[in-house]
Amino acid sequence: MGRQDRRTMPLFPIGIVQSLTDLSARQIRYYEEHGLIHPARTGSNRRLFSFEDVDRLLEIKELIDKGVNLAGIKEMMAQKEVRASTLKSEHNESENVKKDLSDRELREMLKQEIFEAGRLNKASLRQGELSRFFH
DNA sequence: GTTCTCACA
DNA sequence: TGTGAGCA
Structure with a gap:
């Protein structure tokens, strides 16, 4: 498995991402709706975020704070x-x-x-x- | 228990 | 953006 695969591999649910980024689930879903992130989905329609997604959300949060x-x-x-x-x-x-x-x-x-x-x-x-x- | 979508005293 | 409803 390559480094790139690891970055884009769908890993964590929204709850984890919430605590990782200090963003609300509402905000995270909202940013997805506007095409800022593209988390994968599980068979039951749950979002799965990759490290790449989390990184982008952290960048977004910094800009929001600014x-x-x-x-x-x-x-x-x-x-x-x-x-x-x-x-x-x-x-x-x-x-x-x-x-x-x-x-x-x-x-x-x-x-x-x-x-x-x-x-x-x-x-x-x-x-x-x-x-x-x-x- | 968690997440999803939808809607708004 | 928050929050609650009603599901899965």
Whole structure:
């Protein structure tokens, strides 16, 4: 069994994940509903989470604690996937081309990440202002 | 005992 | 997001 199999192997029920992440079952199911995680199901329709799922939930929790809303988290995760697949495809390029691209695109990806973080932070700040305004 | 879906004084 | 109902 490979390392990857171990990361994606469906292992624990929602109760365990709850205590592992300090998220409510409600939140966990809600995030699944929005495509942030994809836990497997047992024959009796119970969710089974992998280490990968738990890791993602922990990342989600950090963003939630920082005041990022679901839309923001979705974009952050999407950005991350783009960066991951970019790296993966570059991994298959020839050495010469890769050296060139990875250096340039590494900076580009970093820039995008910072840009995204800044944009979302402003968005959540605006939310804060609005909630105060309507209070 | 636990989890699932659905719905909302 | 919480919570309770009614199942499996």
